[in-house]
Amino acid sequence: MIWVAWRQFRTQALITLGLLVAFAVLVLVTGLHLRDVYSSLGGIHCSPDEACTAPHVPGLDKPLTSLLGPTLLAIPALLGMFWGAPLVPRELESGTHRLAWTQSITRRRWLSIRVALVGVSALVVAGLASWLVSWWFAPLDAVNLNRFDPSVFTERGTVAIGYAGFAFALGVATGTLTRRTLPAMAATLLGFIAARIAFTLLVRPHLLASRHVLYALTRGQDVGFVGNPTSTTIVAGPPMIPNAWALSAVLVDRAHHSLNPAQLHDLLARVCPAIATGLPANPGAGATKTQAGSLAGGDFLTCLHALSRHLQLLVAYQPSSRYWPLQALETAIFLAAALALIGATVWGAGRRIARKPAAAPRAAHPA
Amino acid sequence: MTVALAARGLGKRYGRRWALSGCTLEVPAGHVAGLVGPNGAGKTTLLQLAVGLIEPSAGSIAVLGEEVAATPAQLARVGFVAQDTPLYASLSVADHLRLGAALNPRWDAALAQARCARIGLDRAQRAGTLSGGQRAQLALTLAIAKRPELLVLDEPVASLDPLARREFLQALMEFTAEHTVSVLLSSHLVADLERVCDHLILLAEGHVQLSGEVDELLASHRRLSGPRRDSARLPSSQQVVEETHTDRQSTLLIRTKEPVIDPAWTVEEVSLEDIVLAYMGRPAGDPELVKVGQ
Numbered sequence: 001m002i003w004v005a006w007r008q009f010r011t012q013a014l015i016t017l018g019l020l021v022a023f024a025v026l027v028l029v030t031g032l033h034l035r036d037v038y039s040s041l042g043g044i045h046c047s048p049d050e051a052c053t054a055p056h057v058p059g060l061d062k063p064l065t066s067l068l069g070p071t072l073l074a075i076p077a078l079l080g081m082f083w084g085a086p087l088v089p090r091e092l093e094s095g096t097h098r099l100a101w102t103q104s105i106t107r108r109r110w111l112s113i114r115v116a117l118v119g120v121s122a123l124v125v126a127g128l129a130s131w132l133v134s135w136w137f138a139p140l141d142a143v144n145l146n147r148f149d150p151s152v153f154t155e156r157g158t159v160a161i162g163y164a165g166f167a168f169a170l171g172v173a174t175g176t177l178t179r180r181t182l183p184a185m186a187a188t189l190l191g192f193i194a195a196r197i198a199f200t201l202l203v204r205p206h207l208l209a210s211r212h213v214l215y216a217l218t219r220g221q222d223v224g225f226v227g228n229p230t231s232t233t234i235v236a237g238p239p240m241i242p243n244a245w246a247l248s249a250v251l252v253d254r255a256h257h258s259l260n261p262a263q264l265h266d267l268l269a270r271v272c273p274a275i276a277t278g279l280p281a282n283p284g285a286g287a288t289k290t291q292a293g294s295l296a297g298g299d300f301l302t303c304l305h306a307l308s309r310h311l312q313l314l315v316a317y318q319p320s321s322r323y324w325p326l327q328a329l330e331t332a333i334f335l336a337a338a339l340a341l342i343g344a345t346v347w348g349a350g351r352r353i354a355r356k357p358a359a360a361p362r363a364a365h366p367a
Numbered sequence: 368m369t370v371a372l373a374a375r376g377l378g379k380r381y382g383r384r385w386a387l388s389g390c391t392l393e394v395p396a397g398h399v400a401g402l403v404g405p406n407g408a409g410k411t412t413l414l415q416l417a418v419g420l421i422e423p424s425a426g427s428i429a430v431l432g433e434e435v436a437a438t439p440a441q442l443a444r445v446g447f448v449a450q451d452t453p454l455y456a457s458l459s460v461a462d463h464l465r466l467g468a469a470l471n472p473r474w475d476a477a478l479a480q481a482r483c484a485r486i487g488l489d490r491a492q493r494a495g496t497l498s499g500g501q502r503a504q505l506a507l508t509l510a511i512a513k514r515p516e517l518l519v520l521d522e523p524v525a526s527l528d529p530l531a532r533r534e535f536l537q538a539l540m541e542f543t544a545e546h547t548v549s550v551l552l553s554s555h556l557v558a559d560l561e562r563v564c565d566h567l568i569l570l571a572e573g574h575v576q577l578s579g580e581v582d583e584l585l586a587s588h589r590r591l592s593g594p595r596r597d598s599a600r601l602p603s604s605q606q607v608v609e610e611t612h613t614d615r616q617s618t619l620l621i622r623t624k625e626p627v628i629d630p631a632w633t634v635e636e637v638s639l640e641d642i643v644l645a646y647m648g649r650p651a652g653d654p655e656l657v658k659v660g661q
Contacts, residue, residue, distance in 0.1 A: 003469050007462060008455070094456070098449035099506070102418050103470035104442045104513070 001105060005117045012083060016125060023071070024132055030064055031136040038139050065140065069155040072133045076163035077192050079122040084171020085184035087114060088349075092179050111349045115342055119168050126164030130157065147323055148245030150200055157327040162334030167192045169338035173345045195337075199330070207329050210247050210316040214256075215239050217308040220249060225275055231265040232275070236313055243320040252314045259311075267310060272303035369396040369432065371517050371549040372417055376426030378573075379412050386412040387573045390426070394551055394566065396517075398580075399543055401564030402553040403643055409573045410553040411450055414521045417551065418447045431516055443473055446515030450522045452506035456495030460488050463509060471513045479512035482538070500531030504538065511542050518542075520552045524559055536563050557640040567639070569646050577646045581639060588642050591632040592618045609645035620645045 006013075088111070091097040101107050134156040146152055153159070170191050175184035217223065220236035227233075238246035250258050259267070268275060318326065370393055377390040387409035394400045404410050415421045416428050419436020433441045454463060460483065468474045483490065486504045488497075497505065503523055510518060520539070524532040540563055543550055554560050560567065567584060569577040577584075588608070595617045598607045605627070609620040620637060621627075627634045 001469060004466050007458065007466070011457070095449065095451065095453035096455055098415075098420060098447070099453050099455075099509070101420060101436075102442065102445070102447035102449070103467070104439045104472055105470050106436070106439055106442070109439075 001110065001113045002117065005114045008114070009118055009121070013121060016121075020125060020128060023129065027068070027132040027136050034136070034139060064136070068133050068136055069151060072129055072155050072160055075126055075129050076122075076160060076167040077189055079125065079164050080167025080169075080171035080188045080192055081185040083118050083122055084168040085175045085188045086181045087118065087172050088176045089179055089181040089184055093181060107349050108346050111346050115172055115346065119165065119172075119338075119342070122164045122168040123161050126160045127158070130155075130160035145242040147243050147320070148318065153204075153327075154196075154200070157324075158331045159327055159334070162331035162338075163192075163196065165338035166195065166334040166341075169341035169345075170195075173341045176345050176349060199333075203333075204326070204330060205247055207326060208318065208322055210318055213315050213317065214252075215249075215313040215315055217251075217311045217313055218304060220313050223304065225268070231261060232268055233261045233264045234268060234307065234311070238315045238317070239313065241315075241317055243323070245318040245322075247316045247318065249313045249315045251311050253310060254312070256312075256314065258314070267307070271306045271310065272299075274299055275303050370394065370429075371396040371398070371400070372428070372430050372551060373432075374413075374416075374426065374428045377413075377416065377423055377428050378425035379409075379416060379421065380424040385424075385573055387416070387570075388425070390570075390573070390575055392568065392575050392578060394549070394568065396431070396549045397547070398566040399550040399552065399564050400566040400568060401560030401581075402551060402568045402570060403557055403560055404553075404555065404570035404576075405647065406555055408555075408570045410555075410570055411521055413570065414447075414519055414551070414553055418445055418519055439472075443471060443513065444516045446510035446513045446518045448503075448506045448510045448518075448520040448523050451526060452503045452523065454494035454497075454502055454506060457493060459491055459493050460497075460505060461490040463494060463505060464490075464512075467509045467512055473514045475512045475514050478514075479508055482508045482512070486538075498531075500527055500534065503527055503531065503535050507535065507538060511546075511548075514546075515548065517549045517551065520550070522553055522555070525554065525556075532559070539563065557643045561639050567643075569643055571647050576649060577642075584642055585636070585639065587622050587624060588620065588637050589623065589627055590618065590620050590635040590637050590641070591627060592616065592635070593632045596631075608642075609648060 088097075091100060100110060137152075137156065141147060141152065141156070144152075147156070154163075167188065171184065171188040174187040174191065175181065178184045178187065217236060219239040221239055222235070222237040224235055225232055226235050234251060236249055236251060238249035240246075251264065252258050372392070372394040374390050374392045377392070378388040379386050380388075390409075390413065402410050402413065412421070416423055417430055417435065419442070428435055430441070431444050433444075436442055455466075458466070464476075464479050464483070467479065468476060482504075486501065486508075488501060488505060494502065494505065507520075507523065510520075518539075523539075524535050527535060536559065539550070539552075542548065552560065552564065561581075565581050567577070567579065567581050568575060593616070595612055595615055598610050598617070598619060601607065601619075601621070604625050605621045605623040607619055607621055611618045620641065
């Protein structure tokens with residue numbers, strides 16, 4: 001059966017291998033050039049606190065920096081659509097399932113072996129592509145220090161392997177359910193995108209318990225004041241922490257208690273009355289946000305410094321050391337979901353696959 | 368005698384439509400059984416149930432005394448040539464033989480080679496470029512090199528020209544003559560079956576209309592024609608299958624075990640096709656008339 005599975009997969013496998021080799025050549029040639037440019041300009045220098053500097057190379061971020069990442073994102077979806085989704089429907093649509101499933105092999109075994117061969121190949125393809133892209137970006141990542149940025153996190157490391165496994169399994173499952181190639185391809189694409197978005201927004205931030213650290217208010221990003229007709233309050237975003245993932249920032253007082261909007265308004269009225277009353281209170285104009293620059297700069301900074309004696313930022317974050325645990329965990333979760341999908345599909349295969357009789361095109365019967 | 372196929376109350380429903388219902392049937396082993404019926408009668412459904420490609424909605428079916436397609440061993444005992452003889456278009460003839468060898472423990476490589484040589488199949492040719500007759504021959508080769516105990520063929524000759532049709536049936540007959548094998552073969556053309564079958568099952572509108580050995584069917588049916596007469600006044604040993612009346616004349620197709628001695632009738636023998644057409648027109652599944660030869 002392994003030979004049969006390979007024979008049916010051979011053409012697709014060779015095409016993909018060709019594309020992968022072309023991709024590897026492109027990445028290696030441009031990646032080596034990138035490294036040459038960096039070293040000829042003096043290389044990357046990192047200080048102990050992880051702040052790195054590198055020579056600025058104009059034009060370096062075009063066009064491959066904006067191409068390689070999306071390519072890597074697309075690979076799992078393509079594997080799911082072109083390897084996973086047609087695996088069963090193509091047999092049904094050409095009628096060859098009536099040949100394959102009447103040999104001396106059970107349908108479950110037939111499906112298991114085909115899925116194992118193509119599925120493991122999908123993991124290898126995604127793994128190699130991800131390794132190439134991660135290697136290419138390594139010098140840039142060392143400077144940018146934003147490895148947790150969603151577009152960076154998902155385009156490096158091992159997660160692409162998990163995505164590929166999941167997309168492939170989703171393709172096989174939808175193909176077996178719909179028994180038609182095109183609807184299965186569409187369902188695979190939509191389901192995969194939905195799963196990725198849901199995971200990024202809802203699951204990844206909660207995978208590991210975050211650490212907490214206190215920052216001075218002035219370190220926050222987008223610190224400002226928001227006024228509406230009834231009250232004025234303070235807003236602040238989490239600070240930039242190199243290579244760490246700041247999840248949230250809460251304004252706390254010296255005793256580390258968080259403050260509600262009313263308390264913030266009172267504090268503001270006490271510490272900088274000019275700002276608390278100075279915001280335009282346009283009835284019906286909604287919230288107005290004030291930041292440095294829009295108010296007299298001096299007033300803003302004076303007020304900020306006065307406030308920072310009373311307020312701190314309690315930041316929840318994932319430190320840089322959590323990068324690989326998070327990568328491994330996300331990969332494992334997607335692979336586990338893939339195994340569950342495959343298991344359910346293979347288990348149900350004996351029963352469900354061929355509900356309809358052969359829908360093969362009927363030749364015109366001579367009378 | 369062992370039973371090649373036994374169905375009890377077998378039914379298959381697609382949505383609200385029953386493609387096959389209340390099918391109770393025994394096909395004895397060691398025969399070439401023909402399954403005949405008009406298009407849409409449920410022949411393909413019955414055969415796909417017999418090889419386990421689909422599951423029954425009602426009743427049960429056993430093939431060679433075992434549950435269908437439950438184990439590789441049971442699958443190995445049944446060979447199947449599906450309608451329109453599906454093959455992998457991009458695989459060569461040799462690839463198909465290798466596929467058969469890889470997937471079937473009792474694969475008879477010598478038989479497969481010999482048949483390919485006799486048919487004149489180019490081993491390197493891709494199946495997608497074969498003619499209809501060659502495709503059917505390759506599909507038959509795959510099914511018989513598996514060395515099954517039961518060979519199931521679903522309208523294998525329906526799309527073939529008369530010459531290819533004869534060659535195919537010839538090859539099938541050679542195989543059944545040389546090896547101990549039961550065959551279940553469907554067709555909507557009685558003429559195809561008449562040459563090769565010794566047992567006949569008639570399926571119409573999802574029901575078994577008639578089932579019996581061809582010789583007994585031919586021996587027990589007669590056409591009577593004579594002056595107009597009410598069919599209710601016939602002897603009780605004569606069952607009317609089909610009757611047509613004009614003002615003066617009656618023509619009856621009857622089933623009887625005894626010779627017809629009434630001098631008013633002209634008695635003729637009937638062909639298998641006449642019998643099949645007569646039963647096809649009857650209301651579904653008249654239980655008294657279904658079985659012949661008991």
